[in-house]
Amino acid sequence: MSKQRVYVPLDSAAVALGADDVVDAILAEAHSRKVEIEIVRNGSRGMHWLEPFVEVEVDGKRLGFGPIEAADVSSMFDADFLNGGTHEKSVGFVDDHPFMADQQRLTFARCGQTDPLSFEDYIANGGVEGARKASGKSQEEIVTEIKTSGLRGRGGAGFPAGIKWDTVQGASGDQKYIVCNADEGDSGTFADRMIMEGDPLLLIEGMVIAGLGVGATKGYIYLRSEYPIAGRILNEAIEVAKANNLLGDDVLGSGKAFELSVFIGAGAYICGEETSLLESLEGKRGLVRAKPPLPALEGLFGKPTLVHNVLSLCAVPWILANGGDAYAQYGQGRSKGTLAFQFAGNIKQGGLFETAFGVKLGDLINKYGGGTRSGRAFKAVQIGGPLGAYLPEAMLELPMDYEVMAQNGAGVGHGGIVVFDDTADLMAQARYAFEFCAEESCGKCTPCRVGAVRGEEVIDKLAAGTNYDENMVLLEDLCELMVDGSLCAMGGMTPIPVTSALKHFPDDFAPRHVREAAE
Amino acid sequence: MLDLDASLGERLGMEKIIEEALSGHVGETGGLITGLRHVQERCGFVPGETVRIAAELFNISQAEVRGVISFYADFRDAKPGQHHVRLCVAEACQSVGARAIEADLQDRFAVKMGETDAAEFITIEPVYCLGLCSCAPAAEVDGKLIARVDGQRIADEVSS
Numbered sequence: 046m047s048k049q050r051v052y053v054p055l056d057s058a059a060v061a062l063g064a065d066d067v068v069d070a071i072l073a074e075a076h077s078r079k080v081e082i083e084i085v086r087n088g089s090r091g092m093h094w095l096e097p098f099v100e101v102e103v104d105g106k107r108l109g110f111g112p113i114e115a116a117d118v119s120s121m122f123d124a125d126f127l128n129g130g131t132h133e134k135s136v137g138f139v140d141d142h143p144f145m146a147d148q149q150r151l152t153f154a155r156c157g158q159t160d161p162l163s164f165e166d167y168i169a170n171g172g173v174e175g176a177r178k179a180s181g182k183s184q185e186e187i188v189t190e191i192k193t194s195g196l197r198g199r200g201g202a203g204f205p206a207g208i209k210w211d212t213v214q215g216a217s218g219d220q221k222y223i224v225c226n227a228d229e230g231d232s233g234t235f236a237d238r239m240i241m242e243g244d245p246l247l248l249i250e251g252m253v254i255a256g257l258g259v260g261a262t263k264g265y266i267y268l269r270s271e272y273p274i275a276g277r278i279l280n281e282a283i284e285v286a287k288a289n290n291l292l293g294d295d296v297l298g299s300g301k302a303f304e305l306s307v308f309i310g311a312g313a314y315i316c317g318e319e320t321s322l323l324e325s326l327e328g329k330r331g332l333v334r335a336k337p338p339l340p341a342l343e344g345l346f347g348k349p350t351l352v353h354n355v356l357s358l359c360a361v362p363w364i365l366a367n368g369g370d371a372y373a374q375y376g377q378g379r380s381k382g383t384l385a386f387q388f389a390g391n392i393k394q395g396g397l398f399e400t401a402f403g404v405k406l407g408d409l410i411n412k413y414g415g416g417t418r419s420g421r422a423f424k425a426v427q428i429g430g431p432l433g434a435y436l437p438e439a440m441l442e443l444p445m446d447y448e449v450m451a452q453n454g455a456g457v458g459h460g461g462i463v464v465f466d467d468t469a470d471l472m473a474q475a476r477y478a479f480e481f482c483a484e485e486s487c488g489k490c491t492p493c494r495v496g497a498v499r500g501e502e503v504i505d506k507l508a509a510g511t512n513y514d515e516n517m518v519l520l521e522d523l524c525e526l527m528v529d530g531s532l533c534a535m536g537g538m539t540p541i542p543v544t545s546a547l548k549h550f551p552d553d554f555a556p557r558h559v560r561e562a563a564e
Numbered sequence: 565m566l567d568l569d570a571s572l573g574e575r576l577g578m579e580k581i582i583e584e585a586l587s588g589h590v591g592e593t594g595g596l597i598t599g600l601r602h603v604q605e606r607c608g609f610v611p612g613e614t615v616r617i618a619a620e621l622f623n624i625s626q627a628e629v630r631g632v633i634s635f636y637a638d639f640r641d642a643k644p645g646q647h648h649v650r651l652c653v654a655e656a657c658q659s660v661g662a663r664a665i666e667a668d669l670q671d672r673f674a675v676k677m678g679e680t681d682a683a684e685f686i687t688i689e690p691v692y693c694l695g696l697c698s699c700a701p702a703a704e705v706d707g708k709l710i711a712r713v714d715g716q717r718i719a720d721e722v723s724s
């Protein structure tokens with residue numbers, strides 16, 4: 046009989062909750078009981094409230110246990126968990142768990158199921174199929190598939206991917222590049238990290254297909270330095286891909302070359318903005334470039350460059366394997382396909398939930414997320430990162446859809462959902478939006494660089510009740526100026542969290558002494 | 565910065581280390597940034613001499629090198645304390661008490677956010693998201709990630 050496999054995630058969230066100690070404890074216990082096991086460090090399933098989440102396979106189905114501490118391990122062996130014995134931490138068959146069963150996992154289908162660095166596992170679970178199909182197609186045919194899918198950029202702006210591919214494909218240049226934006230700086234987001242750690246070959250395959258589609262032979266993954274585990278895994282996965290001909294001079298026998306490397310950033314939120322990212326990748330300060338020229342025409346080192354978010358690229362293999370039409374069956378309106386929603390902050394069941402666009406915001410938070418973690422009343426949710434809107438309970442009926450959200454002064458962004466309970470102070474959150482902008486501005490334009498600092502001061506005055514009415518007018522003027530006079534969305538969208546907080550939570554903006562008197 | 569009274573020998577040793585850390589990255593895409601990271605990994609910070617040495621090796625102006633070092637939050641110009649704590653202070657962590665942890669740490673270790681204490685025992689820096697927002701609040705202590713963290717856990721970690 047082959048050794049029983051025990052799965053313990055290598056995902057950063059699992060590790061930050063003690064997964065490595067759990068592995069040590071399992072190995073020690075197995076050794077002392079003379080049981081032969083094999084530990085597989087898989088990706089996370091995305092049920093982070095259950096991490097470290099340990100799994101075993103019984104009769105071809107995966108059983109889960111969590112959250113596991115090293116101290117639980119001995120009793121798990123006593124309960125014969127290896128053969129499906131029940132334990133107080135059992136959660137039953139993983140696929141039947143309501144959190145998993147209701148998802149539509151296209152991108153994260155393999156994440157958590159397989160050994161992220163096993164090419165065998167990858168192929169056995171549908172990997173490389175997309176790249177194989179792409180290698181038999183012309184560039185135009187590949188780009189058409191992407192257009193048909195309706196895929197829009199998952200990095201935040203939601204720009205149609207097909208148009209960008211078309212532009213890069215049609216551009217002339219002796220060298221073209223694929224650049225993956227793995228800067229994932231938005232608070233409340235971790236889907237890029239999870240897929241890079243849990244299914245890195247998927248990102249590599251997506252980039253290879255992009256290279257075949259637009260005629261690029263070189264790719265870079267711009268990874269934020271806050272993700273060291275992802276960096277290590279990506280580098281190992283690149284070696285695995287090379288050894289299996291997914292990367293190299295003759296990708297899958299297509300006669301086309303594609304090489305890939307990882308570049309680590311150095312701690313700057315603005316480097317997630319694509320032109321700042323390109324400057325940084327060239328080894329310079331991350332100053333935002335004026336557009337035009339578009340990076341698609343003049344990007345890295347002035348060459349045509351396809352810049353995409355991790356999740357945009359990770360959607361590509363499925364689209365090529367199953368067809369653009371099949372992808373477009375998911376979602377609603379002009380929001381096609383699925384999105385990996387990320388449940389963050391004060392939420393009971395934090396984690397990752399992939400489903401088609403159109404799902405209600407409130408269902409994500411309450412039905413799947415289980416409401417607030419503190420058990421207190423819900424107060425606000427910020428969606429779409431630090432430049433996203435704060436929304437009140439009354440807006441939880443809204444469906445997750447690019448256009449619907451935009452009509453309501455909000456954005457889907459990168460799918461981050463940050464929940465706040467009734468202890469939150471939305472004036473403090475508005476102040477923080479300015480503080481963050483002041484800290485992370487690239488400094489190129491005055492409305493952003495100086496406006497953000499002024500914004501903090503104005504909010505301090507409002508809190509103190511100094512010239513309240515005048516400062517309220519000043520705040521509104523300042524926001525308008527930042528929207529109109531900023532070169533990029535850092536300055537241009539910082540007013541969104543501020544004005545949404547003001548609009549939906551006006552009581553929080555009363556002077557401090559008034560609020561204290563009211564309590 | 566290096567101590568003014570550092571011996572010439574030490575100084576030359578440091579220069580050699582910096583040169584070694586940088587030289588492998590000349591001509592590489594984004595090589596200056598990767599090189600600076602290696603300098604910091606070797607020295608614990610980016611010593612002042614790096615500016616001149618990098619300018620020579622990469623054939624760019626010293627102002628450009630200085631500009632790059634100052635632009636990125638990762639690069640430090642002084643040695644951190646014996647322990648290095650990065651506490652996430654971004655929104656998801658705020659929603660579950662990051663600000664209170666910040667206050668707790670400042671109290672506990674008599675140090676301000678962004679600074680090193682007088683005894684050079686600990687450096688506390690803010691970080692804007694560690695990608696652990698589903699199990700916030702989060703921190704990184706001496707390179708180790710910790711989720712659902714609190715002040716006590718950080719104190720235990722640095723005293724163990």
Ligand SMILES: Cc1cc2nc3c(=O)[nH]c(=O)nc-3n(C[C@H](O)[C@H](O)[C@H](O)COP(=O)(O)O)c2cc1C
Pocket residue numbers: 197198199200201202203204226227228229230231314315316317318319320352353354355357358533534535
């Ligand atoms: C301040 C700022 C920060 C950004 N951060 C990120 C990021 O961390 N990751 C990302 O993919 N896109 C980010 N973007 C969006 C990129 O500029 C760009 O739209 C994206 O990389 C394009 O890829 P996509 O079409 O696949 O979304 C940011 C934009 C701005 C203005």
Ligand code: SF4
Pocket residue numbers: 315333485486487488489490491493494531532533534535536537
């Ligand atoms: S808006 Fe801010 S971050 Fe964007 S280019 Fe201007 S100064 Fe730089």
Ligand code: FES
Pocket residue numbers: 232233234652653654655656657692693694695696697700701702
């Ligand atoms: S906001 Fe703190 S880890 Fe993401």
